[in-house]
Amino acid sequence: MKVFCQVLKNLRTAQVHVELEDESDVEIHSDCIALLRNGETTRRIALPFSVRANTAAIKTRHDNGTRSFDITVPLNDTSTLAHSSSADPPLSYKECKRLSQLYCRSCSTALIKPETEFICKPLPSEHWLELIECWMCHDKHADDYEERIQEIGARKGHLLVGKEYLLLHPSDILPETVRNPHVEEFRKTRSFRKWFPVQCSHCGSLLGEGLFPRVENSDGKNERFQALKIAKYQISACLYPAELEVSMENKDTEAGASLETSETLEPDVLRYIAFHMLESVQAHAVYRFLVKIQDIEPTKDDRTAGMPDLDILFSQGGTDSSSENKPLILSHKRVMKVLYKTFDQTEDLEEAMEQLSLQEDHLLYPASAIADLLEGLRKSTDLLPENQKVFREWQVGFLGLDEPLFS
Numbered sequence: 001m002k003v004f005c006q007v008l009k010n011l012r013t014a015q016v017h018v019e020l021e022d023e024s025d026v027e028i029h030s031d032c033i034a035l036l037r038n039g040e041t042t043r044r045i046a047l048p049f050s051v052r053a054n055t056a057a058i059k060t061r062h063d064n065g066t067r068s069f070d071i072t073v074p075l076n077d078t079s080t081l082a083h084s085s086s087a088d089p090p091l092s093y094k095e096c097k098r099l100s101q102l103y104c105r106s107c108s109t110a111l112i113k114p115e116t117e118f119i120c121k122p123l124p125s126e127h128w129l130e131l132i133e134c135w136m137c138h139d140k141h142a143d144d145y146e147e148r149i150q151e152i153g154a155r156k157g158h159l160l161v162g163k164e165y166l167l168l169h170p171s172d173i174l175p176e177t178v179r180n181p182h183v184e185e186f187r188k189t190r191s192f193r194k195w196f197p198v199q200c201s202h203c204g205s206l207l208g209e210g211l212f213p214r215v216e217n218s219d220g221k222n223e224r225f226q227a228l229k230i231a232k233y234q235i236s237a238c239l240y241p242a243e244l245e246v247s248m249e250n251k252d253t254e255a256g257a258s259l260e261t262s263e264t265l266e267p268d269v270l271r272y273i274a275f276h277m278l279e280s281v282q283a284h285a286v287y288r289f290l291v292k293i294q295d296i297e298p299t300k301d302d303r304t305a306g307m308p309d310l311d312i313l314f315s316q317g318g319t320d321s322s323s324e325n326k327p328l329i330l331s332h333k334r335v336m337k338v339l340y341k342t343f344d345q346t347e348d349l350e351e352a353m354e355q356l357s358l359q360e361d362h363l364l365y366p367a368s369a370i371a372d373l374l375e376g377l378r379k380s381t382d383l384l385p386e387n388q389k390v391f392r393e394w395q396v397g398f399l400g401l402d403e404p405l406f407s
Contacts, residue, residue, distance in 0.1 A: 206366040333403060
């Protein structure tokens with residue numbers, strides 16, 4: 001028996017797919033789905049929510065010796081289902097208060113000076129500057145405020161924590177660990193930008209973006225940056241144990257100095273990308289994305305994956321062949337539903353985008369992150385019933401919000 005269930009909170013609806021290898025029937029109850037054979041209940045599938053059983057719609061299919069049921073049923077109550085905005089991003093502000101060191105994800109090179117004592121503060125939405133006009137209710141004073149409002153800058157000794165990145169001052173970074181040898185080339189091709197991609201000096205992996213001056217420094221060095229945005233999915237973080245309650249100001253204490261019991265957070269690329277998309281949805285009301293390769297060198301030929309139509313939902317799934325005397329209890333994970341397609345040729349992408357009349361956001365990630373993203377989406381597609389894997393020309397997949405979908 002195979003079971004897949006998704007809960008669409010905004011539609012107050014649950015969709016359940018049950019696949020059986022015998023001729024059993026199904027019967028919907030408010031808290032479970034009963035499997036019937038010759039009118040007798042042989043098994044129950046316990047639902048983690050209450051449904052209106054009398055209004056359920058059931059479609060039956062027969063295929064290759066299996067019998068499947070597609071069930072659509074309204075929910076009684078959605079108040080117990082958490083909304084996507086309540087999910088905490090990985091490596092959150094609270095966790096960063098216990099930070100002892102950051103490492104390059106690829107080569108484990110330490111990035112922060114060991115003696116640094118951070119003051120940790122959370123950052124607002126990455127798109128807060130775009131919302132300024134919504135906050136201004138008096139037009140005649142708007143010009144005065146616009147002169148004072150500037151992008152949030154890095155400060156020495158401060159660790160500023162966003163949802164997708166950490167903002168640090170270069171004085172807190174170990175020398176010769178972060179660089180971009182192609183800044184001048186970027187200036188020639190993208191003169192309007194201030195933030196340029198930076199890489200680990202040891203292995204060459206992308207770490208995030210650096211804020212470089214628009215003109216060359218007086219000493220002729222182009223690599224010197226003024227601020228650093230480290231992408232969370234490109235690093236691993238070493239944290240002091242929570243039970244020790246060690247503050248960043250007490251690094252010299254015996255407890256703070258003991259790293260044997262420290263916790264290491266490994267990056268989960270898919271969750272970071274999900275939160276990046278989610279924040280764009282909340283800021284721009286945009287539900288279509290182009291995910292492109294971010295390179296350390298300027299390039300025009302970016303491999304692109306198109307991702308329209310995000311839908312926040314709960315997902316429960318399982319395959320079961322255990323004792324029929326026990327009810328099958330569905331495990332559930334909160335996920336983001338994604339329709340995705342890959343483009344290998346620029347011409348194919350341009351043709352496809354002409355057919356999409358809605359606005360889209362462009363998201364840049366390293367090639368390794370995009371490879372992880374596509375692998376994770378394809379694995380999630382494999383979990384779906386055959387009749388739900390494709391929607392028109394798009395493949396259907398999921399990105400986890402609370403925890404990784406795959407270990």
